[in-house]
Amino acid sequence: MNTVLSRANSLFAFSLSVMAALTFGCFITTAFKDRSVPVDIQVSKVMIKNVDDFTGPRERSDLGFVTFDISANLQPIFDWNVKELFLYLTAEYSTKSNALNQVVLWDKIVLRGENTKLNMKDVKSKYFFFDDGNGLRANKNITLTLSWNVVPNAGILPLVMGSGHKSLAFPETYETAKSY
Amino acid sequence: ILSSGVFQLYYQVLNFGMIVSSALMIWKGLMVVTGSESPIVVVLSGSMEPAFHRGDLLFLTNRVEDPIRVGEIVVFRIEGREIPIVHRVLKIHEKENGDVKFLTKGDNNSVDDRGLYKQGQHWLEKKDVVGRARGFVPYIGIVTILMNDYPKFKYAVLCLLGLFVLVHRE
Numbered sequence: 141m142n143t144v145l146s147r148a149n150s151l152f153a154f155s156l157s158v159m160a161a162l163t164f165g166c167f168i169t170t171a172f173k174d175r176s177v178p179v180d181i182q183v184s185k186v187m188i189k190n191v192d193d194f195t196g197p198r199e200r201s202d203l204g205f206v207t208f209d210i211s212a213n214l215q216p217i218f219d220w221n222v223k224e225l226f227l228y229l230t231a232e233y234s235t236k237s238n239a240l241n242q243v244v245l246w247d248k249i250v251l252r253g254e255n256t257k258l259n260m261k262d263v264k265s266k267y268f269f270f271d272d273g274n275g276l277r278a279n280k281n282i283t284l285t286l287s288w289n290v291v292p293n294a295g296i297l298p299l300v301m302g303s304g305h306k307s308l309a310f311p312e313t314y315e316t317a318k319s320y
Numbered sequence: 321i322l323s324s325g326v327f328q329l330y331y332q333v334l335n336f337g338m339i340v341s342s343a344l345m346i347w348k349g350l351m352v353v354t355g356s357e358s359p360i361v362v363v364l365s366g367s368m369e370p371a372f373h374r375g376d377l378l379f380l381t382n383r384v385e386d387p388i389r390v391g392e393i394v395v396f397r398i399e400g401r402e403i404p405i406v407h408r409v410l411k412i413h414e415k416e417n418g419d420v421k422f423l424t425k426g427d428n429n430s431v432d433d434r435g436l437y438k439q440g441q442h443w444l445e446k447k448d449v450v451g452r453a454r455g456f457v458p459y460i461g462i463v464t465i466l467m468n469d470y471p472k473f474k475y476a477v478l479c480l481l482g483l484f485v486l487v488h489r490e
Contacts, residue, residue, distance in 0.1 A: 163457065196423075196434050196442040224371055226408070226427065228391050239416040242390040249427065251370060267432075272413040272421075287391055289408075291371040294457050299391050 167295035170221040179212040179286045179302030181229075184262065188277055190314045193270045202276035204269040204310060206231070206245060207262055210286060212302060214256040217290065225250045226289040227258070229265075233282040235275025243269055245284075280309040356382035356451035361395055361404060362461030367426030368393070368406055375462035378406065380451025388412055388420050388446065393453040396424070399438050404450050407433060413443075421445055 185207035193201040214225060228247040234240055245265035250256065269276075276282075287301040350359040359380055363372045372378070380395055388394070392409050407424040410432055414420040421443035425432040434442060467474040 238413045240414040
């Protein structure tokens with residue numbers, strides 16, 4: 141311990157060990173927490189069209205339009221090891237051609253420190269709700285759920301579904317006149 | 321070194337060989353346990369900010385039984401390209417027999433990844449997936465990025481390490 145170099149070396153090694161221990165501590169103290177909270181989803185408007193899928197495959201497919209309200213209190217989820225919550229609203233349904241379909245209609249990033257009380261009204265979907273085919277028309281059972289990906293400071297990246305869902309049904313006929 | 325004798329030299333070489341093969345065994349072991357050919361990757365772009373920044377480290381698994389669901393962060397490779405991309409699954413259509421096609425998008429991008437896929441390719445499939453991101457540690461991978469962007473730095477570090485190993489034994 142009598143040269144600048146060996147002192148710097150010890151200091152460096154010690155700070156690295158302390159940081160590694162802190163990071164591991166962050167991870168292990170929050171690894172088994174339940175990160176779910178209740179969520180309330182309401183649907184106000186539902187419409188369906190049948191057009192060429194201009195977002196990709198260019199086949200004639202069903203295009204759904206949904207307007208919804210979401211409210212949830214996300215405050216209990218945030219702790220010392222949560223950096224960000226990536227929220228996403230999923231529409232899940234099955235059709236004749238596909239046993240399981242999941243489409244993300246809307247997403248939002250909530251960082252630690254931002255407003256954690258979610259209360260959105262009359263939200264239109266952010267992403268086009270195209271089906272792979274024509275399976276939305278007269279589909280009685282589309283389930284909307286709100287989930288989030290917990291991004292920690294260090295540790296596991298879990299996907300958590302909020303408790304509470306909303307089922308909706310699409311109409312039997314396509315809308316030709318109205319624009320959304 | 322030469323003055324210490326041939327025995328010392330053999331000992332050093334064997335020691336070095338032990339360290340290298342232990343590291344290799346740990347890496348291969350991780351590959352088997354996680355099922356992924358790259359169990360640890362470094363984030364290279366800012367397309368997933370503010371969740372991941374350049375230089376963050378991701379731990380992946382790629383078990384075939386794990387189904388692909390929306391919201392998951394997947395690391396995939398586009399046919400013909402070497403660099404893997406870390407983005408989030410936006411849409412899935414799965415058939416009864418388990419065949420699934422899905423679409424991805426980076427959190428920080430305004431459009432989905434169809435512009436990145438091969439010409440004419442609209443969906444990704446399980447075979448394109450290198451792994452699913454399950455764990456994350458910030459900043460550690462910066463060293464890998466530095467070494468790639470500044471090859472002189474890589475050679476400098478290697479030379480210094482080599483010198484240190486040789487001199488330390490005295």
